[in-house]
Each structure stands twice: as C-alpha cells, then as structure tokens.
Amino acid sequence: MSIQKPTLPKGTRDFGPQTMAKRNYILETIKSTFKLFGFQQLETPSMENLSVLTGKYGDEGDQLLYKILNSGDFLKKVSAEKLAEGPNTVLPLVAEKGLRYDLTVPFARYVVMNRNDIVFPFKRFQIQPVWRADRPQRGRYREFYQCDADVVGTDSLVCEAEIILMIKRVFSALQLTDYSIKINNRKILTGISEVIGEPGRESDLCVSIDKLDKIGWEKVQEELEQKGFSKESIDKLGPIIDMNSRDKFEFLQIFLASSEVGLQGLNELREVFELLKSFGEDDEFVDFDVVLARGLSYYTGAIFEVKVNNVSIGSVSGGGRYDNLTGVFGLEGVSGVGFSFGVDRLYDVLEELELFPEESLKSTTLMVAHFGEDALSHGLKVLTEARKLGISAEIFPDDAKMKKQFNYADKKNIPFVIIIGSEEIKSGEVTLKNMQSGEQRQIGLQDALKQISQSI
C-alpha cells in the first residue's frame, strides 16, 4: 500500500495561524462596524436546495454551481431513457442540493421564509464562504468568503449614505488612506442610453462602459459598434467620457434634460451627498464616476465600487441598490441596498502595503519555561495567576532543554518568558525575561505579572 501525498481541491486554501490572525483583524474591523451601524448577523446553511439556487445567476451562473450528489443510491430515479436525454434531464434526478453561490440569494430566501417575523427595514450582515466552480486565478478561488451587509424594506437614501460611512470607517481603522469610493446611479446610465438614442439598451451599454478603465475608449467604441449601437449614438457618448474635469452635476443636468429617469438618478445622487453633509461628514474619498457601471444587471439605483490606489489589486468592495430582491420567491416589493467587502483582496492590499499591525500577529503573551518536574508543577500555578489577570499564557509542556523552550517562544513571537527552576523555587521569585530586549531579572510573581499587563 503506497502512501499518497494529501492535496487540496483546486481553488481552495488552508488558512494557517498567522494568516488567520491577519484575516481576523480585517474581519473583526468589518464586523464591529456593521454592528455599530445597527446590522445584525445572519448565517445560512452552506447547502441550499438546488431549486433555490438555479436560475438566479443566469446560464453561466448555473454552470458554476456546485451540485451535491444525492446520498444513497443516487441513480435510483435515472432510467435508461432519462439517461439518454442528457445531463440536463439527469441532473435534477441525481442532485437536489447545491453549495451556496453567494449570500444574496440565501438572504432573499430567508427574508421570504421569515417575512412575518422580520421587522422592516431589516438590516443584516453575513460573513460566510461561498463556492463557485470557476477556473481559479490569482485572487479568484473556488471557495472564498463574502462579507455582505444589506438593508431591505426601505427606499431611504440614508442607507446609501451610511454605506459610504461604513466603508470610510473600516478603511480608516485599517489605516488605508489612499482609496476612492466610486459612486454612480443606474438611472443615470438609463438616462444616458435614452439621450443617445438607444433606449432600453443600458445593459449592453453598462457592460461595455464598465471596461473603459481596462481597455480604453477606442475599444469600448468598437465593442459598442459590434453590439449594433449606431455611430451617432456612440459619438453622443463622447462628452460623457471626457467630462472628468467639469462639474459633473451641472453638465449632466443639461445632458439628461430630456430623460426623466436620468434626472431622477441625478437627484438621488445629489441627495446622497447632501445626507453625507447632514451626518457631519465630508465627501473625502467619494467620487461621482459616471462611467462606473458594474456588470451586475440587477442594480436599479445607486452603484458603489471601492478601489485602493497604487496597489495591484482591483476593487475591494462594491454594491448597490436593487428592486425586488425577493420577487423570484413570490414576495414582491422588497427592495434594498447592499454592499460587500472582498476580504481576500483586502488581505492582499494590506499585505502589499505592509499595514498589518504587529499586535495582530501576537498569539500568547507569556510562556513559562521550566527545568524539570518540580519547576513544571510550580509553573502551572504561575499560569493560573497570569490567566486570572487576563494574560494569555502557556507553559512548555515537555521537560526540554532551555534552548528548545526559548526557541519555541521565539518562533511563536511570545514577548515574555518566565523562567522557573530550583533557584526560583527556593527564593519564591520568578525570572522574567523580555524576549525583545533580552533583559531579564528576578522579581516577585505578582510584580512580574503586573509588568506584563502594563506592557500590553
């Protein structure tokens, strides 16, 4: 029997202790911010019934869903004729569950199932892994975490403003100082498509315009042409693309004059900026970006996207307002606005900018090193005393050489070591060593612990 090397499924990762420490630093910051703004946590199962998931993400999305093979004899319902009809017929017969693809659909399902108990507006946040059978790349995984916050059951633009505030709070807590929160409104895009003479085609327009940053204006024009946009329409788009320096509100007020919905979007956006002022906040970091589209087709109002400047990573957060979250599950009229932090990408950003604080890496504060059995049992009391004071402490559990014990403390980044041996047992004191400075001296246990608590 040959021993096989264990491997991880494609596109999945382990998070080791150091990685987890850093991830938790990010996650805790986000979580506390959500809570501060009155959001409550929701968790839903990793698996949903396939009927809940399919058809919600388009044909491509369905391809990317992980399906779970039925337990037991999963071929029970598959006859030879059915099999001959191909995979689309067989799939529902062999799999009735799937792994969640995002957090929005499970959330919608939850809202519908609990509509009588939920008090609207309902503010929930949810931080859980999702799965997609995509082909992995850097920063793209088959299992990754989403970090969503949504408010449903209100049209108030206060929610939009608060999303901006939450993003600002999280980023400032993470010491990020160079980033921009891009904001736009889907209605403005609709208005633009009307004004240029291509009404109802804003989806196609959005998808192409969204690539402006990546591929440039020339290529966007080509793509639009390919999609059947007329030359005149595309030309009318020109002023929008290079309006960056002018007053956007002023310009669009005139440009969109003939489009009711466009003007409405413009007003909504204006109000969001007004609300920010009412909060006593400025619009630092906030950019009105007319060409921000986001590929997602279900946004109907505000659209957000956050980019950290001068790093190689794309957007780290995004979201928007949508109508009718729960319509597919038979509950009409529940609209909302939500956004999401890309934890994995934030991690990469902080790593690239070296912004993880030292403290986020420390595990144990104090380690007890000892010589032999007597010293070890003496050391256990030290642990108890330390833990009473809230100092995270551990003892080297084996009877090992000092060198080995110190090595362990060093590798684990433990800042303090208390040494116990026959001398200390005799004198009733302990030897406290500061691992960073290398200083050490014999003092009473309580003094030593006091010193440690003060330094953390």
Next chain:
RNA sequence: GUGGUUGUAGCUCAGCUGGUUAGAGCGCUGGUUUGUGGAUCCAGAGGUCGCCGGUUCGAACCCGGUCUUCCACCCCA
C-alpha cells in the same frame, strides 16, 4: 467553458542537446554551551524529480494522458 503556462528536498530554485550513487541557499535536527531564543562555527537528516503510461540499452530531461499552479478570454469577489 476556450487558449496558453508551471510542477525537482519543508521553502526558493540549479541540473549542459537523455548517460552511473540528483545539487545549492534558506529552513529543520543535533553539537559547540547538561539554567537561556533571535546574524557565529561544526555535523547530520531529508527527494518513487506531480501522477500514470509510452519511446529508448538507458528518462528529471523526449511523447501522450491526467492532476496541479499561474496567465489571458468569458465572467466575477
């Protein structure tokens, strides 16, 4: 899903157009120091060269398949 790319020690990589017992640095273990860690010095352990098959007298090297990695497209966080 389409096209390409990568895979040698725990890690980062050498390995000449296929030729005996596959190398380095870092790390690891032990010693120098049987009461002291983090750049000293010495010694040592560790590899079915991703996996399966083929070509060959002979394969880490060539061919096919498969898995994995990364990249572009599609799409997306």
